[in-house]
Amino acid sequence: MNKYQRIIVIAAVVNIALMFLFPPFLDNPIRRGVLPSFEGFYPIYSAYGVKRIHNELLTLQVLFVVVNALLAWLLLDRRTASGEVPEFRYTRAIVFFLAGNLALLLAFPPFESYASLVKSQxxxxxxxxxAFGDKRQRNIFVPLLYLEIILVVINVLAVWLSFNALRRAELFAKEKILELAQALPPGELAEVSETLGYRALHPVESGLGSGPDRRRFQDPRYRGPERRRGGDRRLKTRSAA
Incomplete structure (x- = not known):
């Protein structure tokens, strides 16, 4: 399990825990012969035993979370030949994931029951x-659809923020390690650079354009190839003079 898969598992566990803490309940019809219908979401400790849990709706909710988590797990199960997690544009992947979930929710929205003959019901x-099947003449149960869309958007934003914080923390840690590695001998510095996956440059003597403000290693935020080749040309010019 890599670090991104761990975030997906935590998000799925939190969602399922919330679903069991606030499950959907059925009402208690007063009239005889009337089947119970969905009433709302209530805390389990206050409504359990008084009302019946809507087991079918709860099962669909749990399956929706499990399928999404399993799909994200499989897509994130990628490693390079060295066993490291490759870098990827997680923002674009999360946007595609959000679009797919919203399309599924709108393609199969919750519908209301048939209009009752009792006007007060x-x-x-x-x-x-x-949405385009034989039930399209019915009205969409808008409150439940709004709740589903809001929860999906909140989950996507939470996962995106977690991925972003994880990436920033990783880059910050590597930059700090590379800064501390500048005081090491050239051999040990090369080993640290190879371990971290970045090419660090050993500090040179102080001079014009080669002070502490000069970048001495490949910027981890730059994903392209390193365009610098060889040593510092200004140092070569001064040594030749």
Whole structure:
């Protein structure tokens, strides 16, 4: 399990825990012969035993989270020949993931039940159906659809912030290590650079353009090839003079 997969697992566990803490409940119809329908989400400690849990809806919610987590796990299960996690543009991947989830939610939205003959009875949630299927004449159960979209967006933003914080912490740690490595001998400095995967330059004597403000190693935030070749030409010019 790499560091990105660990974040996905934590997000999935938190979501499933929230689903069991606030499960969907059915109402208790007063009239005889009326089937119970979806009423809302309540804390498990306050409504359990008084109302029945909507097991079908809870199962769909858990499966939705598990499938998303498993898909993200498989996509992030990538390593190089050296066993390291390759760099990738996680922002673009997360945007595609968000678009896919929103498309799925809009393609199979929650629909209301058939209109009741009793005018005082409010519309209730009936199930998920294909938006362009034979149930398209019904009204969409808007509160549940809004809640699903909000939760998906919150999860995507949380994962993006976690990935971003992880990447920044990793780059900051490598930069600090490379700065401390400048005081090492050339042999040990080369070993540290090879271990970290960056090419560090051994500090040279102080001079014009070669002071502490000069970049002495490859910037880890720059993903392209290193364009500098050889030593410092200004030092060669001074030595020749």
């Amino acid at each position: 409010a519309a209730t949630f009936d199930g998920y159906y294909f």
